[in-house]
Amino acid sequence: MAIAYLPVSSHRFKRSPFFACNDRPDTQYGIYNNRLYPISSGYDEQAHYQHLRNFCCLYDVPETPLLITGPDRYDFLNQLFTRDIRKIKIERAGYALACNHEGGVVMDGVLMRPNEEQLIYVQANGDFLNWANAQASDFDVTIQDFDSWVLQVQGPTALEVLEAVTGIEAVSLPYYAVTETTILGDSFYISRTGWTGERGFEIYSKGADFDGVALWQHLLEQGQRANLIASDISSMHIRRLEAGILDYGTDIDQSTNPFEIGFGHFVDFKKPNFNGKSALADTDHRSPRLLGLKSPDV
Template sequence: MSLNTTRLVVTADNEGGWDYGTLRGPYSAFHIANGAKYCVYNNRLMPVSQKVSREEGYWTLKQKAGLFDTGERPIQISGPDAEKLCNKVFTRNVSNLKPWRAGYALLTYPNGNILCDGVLLRLAPDTFWYVQADGPVYSWLIAHAQGLDVEVSDPNSWVSQVQGPASLDVLNNLIEGGLPADFKYFSVRRARVRGQDIIVSRTGWTNEAGFEFYTLPNEPNYDGAALWNAVLEAGKPFGLDVAGLDSMEIRRIEGGILNNGSDMDDTMTPFEAGLGAFVDLSKDDFIGKAALASAKKESRLIGLISDGGEPVREGPVTIDGKRIGFVTAAAFSPFLNAGIAIVRLDQPHADGTKVEVLSRDHKTHSAVLAQLPLYDKEKKIPRGLVVDIPERTSGADKKPAKSRKPEAAHS
């Protein structure tokens, strides 16, 4: 078969011409100077690569802290019927989400298939931010808000992440007054950095400890460039470095974090994507509930590990030459010293099933299916219950991660 081992990226050129339909973030000047290449995500330019290499950025993320400028788009839902709208469109019970907490949330079509995913922040009893993945969420919310006393608006916020074992040390050094009290996993707080207001949440896209920070450009004290520089300065004592999505991609595959539109899409239900835990069929009616109640509950997504190097994205996965699925995301894991992937199966197969996978060397290699996440199965690392800092070795010399108990303030 014909292999597609190339990709398309966006770069900055000092020339005139077509330049419409995409948004540059507040840190664009830094990224251009840093040699970034971009993808388009939510019509926003998101750096997929930076000056630091993919592997160097990965090790910074695993051992210290990485700074990532990401393309999620916050949408504000506010007013007396904000909770009612949220319960109408999201598959989870939003009434259980307390102010200044966040939770993973899915939207589905009436047929039960996935529209989009993201993180829902509750900033007040009547105010939510939905920090969405790439998808048509804004128009969907506007359409379903008709007849309700609610306003759907764009706060024009830009989202970035600091991830890695030193990330909460960076946060403690960054915000006025230090790390917020009781800042647990999926907590949300309003904070100040050198006089300007931001929102922070203890969330991320890596399954490492970390936080995300959200600009508030409508506040009079907003200064995007100053905020970015403040994060860099706060992280310097802890080895913080700016990395691109390519480095984050390796870790999110290891951690079993899905990308909407590729790992899962509008041909799949949340159950088929292994996300049934986020569907509450006991709550009042929501869009897609009737279809989901009768849908098959087995997952068709699973991980893969191969000693044959990085698999080809969209390449076939076979058993004795017969296709059983395809690769939706792939990388080489320096920590596992193996090729890794997320696989969409035609039919469910068990953990440990031996398969073959097409790799970037244009050859088919042996592999094994593995449940996601590929390690840290109980997700103790992002919850701050353990801090694993692996030594940078490879092959037969690879040593196990060193573990230490997190500081009480970071748990």
């Protein structure tokens, strides 16, 4: 299906601290969680895809991290999510699905536990924050958009950039690990995650009070030996499709349940009640399944 581009006022939406780095004359923007982000910046899509497969690319991505704190944070999140949140260890992350009472997927994303006091849910596109806050009245918990902005560095040489920029040895940060570090005097969260199926990591700010342009340029400078280039979402989308990574709103919505998309292993029926538990118990083993096909000739 072709993408339809419509003129809108960009002043209605949030701009990332990296906005100026992608604001080329031919850049086309999308809207995601009320954030304006570059879908296409006029780059050679095929060339950037090949670069992603062989070296690494830098992306300004619109995913929205939410901060969850408070004494009841684990009980609250175990009510929202289908997996047992307490099993995610400190300095680790885990994929987490939230369902409605009919078992439909309300949101998917990565839940990070960077330290003992905080959990961060990196949500996909949708009004998850208001939905979650509407269910928080019986819990001593706070869930908030803390104005965090995200960069991804993805590709086979991405971990060379990680080491150059942070001094963190790649072997000490395995897949789905989370840590905190300082770059150019500002503190950031780092996770060994991504949306491409390639090696990579993500950088999350702890607010918007930092120099995004300086960080962007610093990454490109320090990433020269790894052949890091700036790219846009178009090359990332091609690779995520190849990797079988699902996109909320495109492949998943509230009309699908976790079993239909092959994510039944993220549903833990052994834990106490959670949203959609009864409905999911009734649909298990009887739902249609979404499958991917791999052709060696295409």
